[in-house]
Amino acid sequence: MSSTRPDIQKTNWMSGLFSRFTIGFSVVRLELLPVTKNNPMNWRSVFTSVLLCGALFAQSAAPSNQPGNNPSSGPTQNKNGAVAPSASPAKPAPVQQHYRPQRFAGRAGTYYRLVWGIDGLSVKSAEAGEVIRFTYQILDANKATALNDKKVEPSLIDEQAHVKLVVPLMDKVGKLRQSSPPEAGRTYWMLFSNKGGHVKRGDKVNIVIGKFRADGLVVD
Numbered sequence: 001m002s003s004t005r006p007d008i009q010k011t012n013w014m015s016g017l018f019s020r021f022t023i024g025f026s027v028v029r030l031e032l033l034p035v036t037k038n039n040p041m042n043w044r045s046v047f048t049s050v051l052l053c054g055a056l057f058a059q060s061a062a063p064s065n066q067p068g069n070n071p072s073s074g075p076t077q078n079k080n081g082a083v084a085p086s087a088s089p090a091k092p093a094p095v096q097q098h099y100r101p102q103r104f105a106g107r108a109g110t111y112y113r114l115v116w117g118i119d120g121l122s123v124k125s126a127e128a129g130e131v132i133r134f135t136y137q138i139l140d141a142n143k144a145t146a147l148n149d150k151k152v153e154p155s156l157i158d159e160q161a162h163v164k165l166v167v168p169l170m171d172k173v174g175k176l177r178q179s180s181p182p183e184a185g186r187t188y189w190m191l192f193s194n195k196g197g198h199v200k201r202g203d204k205v206n207i208v209i210g211k212f213r214a215d216g217l218v219v220d
Contacts (some may be wrong), residue, residue: 003166004028006050014023021116026080033121036199041202042120066150073188076138108214108215108216112177112214113139114141116144116145116146116147116212117138117139117140117142117144118136118137118138118139118140118143118144118145119136119137119145120135120136120138120187121134121135121136121207121217122134122135122217122220123156123205123207123217123218123219123220124219124220125194125199125200125219125220126191127195128204129193129197129199129200129201130194130195130197131176131192131194132165132191132192132194132199132205132213132219133189133190133191134154134156134191134192135187135188135189136167136187136188136191137185137186137187137188138182138183138184138185138186138187138188139184141181141182141183141184144181144182145181146209146210146211146212147178147182147209147212148178148179148180148181148182148188149209149210150175150179150210152210153166153193154166154167154177154190154192154207154208154209155168155206155207155208155209156192156199156205156206156207157205157206157208158199158203158204158205159204159206160199160203161198161200163197163198163207165192165193165194165199165201166192167190167191168191168193175190176190176191177189177190177191178190186211199219200219201219201220202218203218203219204216204217204218204219205217205218205219
């Protein structure tokens, strides 16, 4: 039913245009009949009728600005005659911010470099959370000797989870840690057993190796 409405409006518009044009033409015709050469008033009437006809034709040809005559304006209707809701502007998708673990503070980093001769301390969860990997870079081999001492048992403490992890001993492999003499510029690692997954990403842990202690390291 909505598709035939523009055709009906167009037909009514054409009919009105034709009727007004016919009326104007009739007025001109009636005024032309009594015209004579000796009667100047008749010529004025003819001229006035021509102007009236042109005004009627221009008014009929002008497009209508009414809301009902413009099928593209206003809300659309479906086949049942219900007004379809207007589409709202799409909202931008929220930007996802990935959590990045915070490394040790600047003063702590300076302390580790000056006192223990190490830098780049990192704690990461590996092997689906079954082990926690601790790595560090040697800057001064003499100061970092205690971290590679085989006689010292390292430990990882998670106060929030109330657990203490140790470096496991594997058959034919030994301790899962590097205990060779430290060399400046090299990075060393050790693995802590996290069986049961008590220590999770985002936890703050403490690394203790003899007299060395690093507090508040975030598990990545």
